[in-house]
Amino acid sequence: MNDFFSMVLTFFIISNPVGCSPAVIALIKDFDFEHQKRIMLRETIAAFLLALFFQYAGGMFLDQLLIQPYVVKMCGGILLIIISLRMIFPPPHAHDVQKERVKKEPIIVPIATPLIAGPALLTMIMVYSQQVANPLVLTSALVVTWIGVGTVLIGAPYFNRFIGQRGLDVLERLMGMVLTLLAVDMIVGGLKLFGGTL
């Protein structure tokens, strides 16, 4: 049970719906309120399907491409540390670029992936799918996570009004710090596994 909640928490932190909110809001701000909610619902479902696909078919891919488990872990860590460092130290003009990137309605890209179900999350799901014996446990953890993610995303427009841009900026930095810790932990874990293979 404990593992279950740690999984849910990890997925939730990595998919980082709160930190993604500013970008998401910038992307959908030109649509009316009802339309925004519809977009968010669709994106949430798309990200979930992607996550499920990686839970069940990810392992097969890895076997065929001769990729070992420790690499998956290291890869998750390396991607995460790049993402988290960009959250703590945002590159100049990053916000402008995100606003300019898509003018038309966003479909799957960039909200479902890479913002929500990004490479780090998908890698993480594959890590767990190798560790957890019963696939249904992982699937239900994903479902529980997605209820939370969906709530945050669909509530993003309200949330923005409530805590304001400054609040979101602070939250993003804090999320970045937590992600950096997770990332280094993953890289170290991967290196330990690597040491075991020598």
Added chain:
Amino acid sequence: MTLFTIAFTLFLIMDPIGNVTPFLNMTEDFSSKKRRWIVIREMGIALGFMLFFTFLGEYLFNILNISEVALKISSGLILFLIALQILIPHFDSMRESLPKGEPFFTPLAVPLIAGPSLLTTIMLFTHLEPSVSLMLFSIALAWGAATAVLFFSEKLQGILGINGLQVCENLMGMILILLAIQRFMDGVGQLLTSG
């Protein structure tokens, strides 16, 4: 290594799906017929490069006195940086700033299709895989698939849309980065165990 492993890896590194949008942007002013002819010609040039490296890679390997460890680490590093450009769009990518006009030799054949990552991978695989015929067959398979993707690039963009292409591209980038880290760590592991 199996046929599927080699062919699929080479196909991923050629990254034809990621090259669809840059290719179509580059050749915006041309007719469909002309575009298809360009694809065939450029892919032919790329195939020439691949075969050149299949047969002379080993020779180059020996003449420059490169170790297998060095090849694995450098090939892993190049692949890693390429995958990072795909996954994290703020990194400057050469695909963003391609000159318009007919591509001849560069930039489509070399380096977008047969780039440094593909050529080092071919060198590595021919070094590791003793069967030349398996290697050639895999290259032909991967090349055929990549050519088909670019040949039908207009239709593909019509079906998937720019967003759909981006989704495929991100998934491919993820697999590429895994391959890159695996290869790099293989090199490091070999270095450590050989003393």
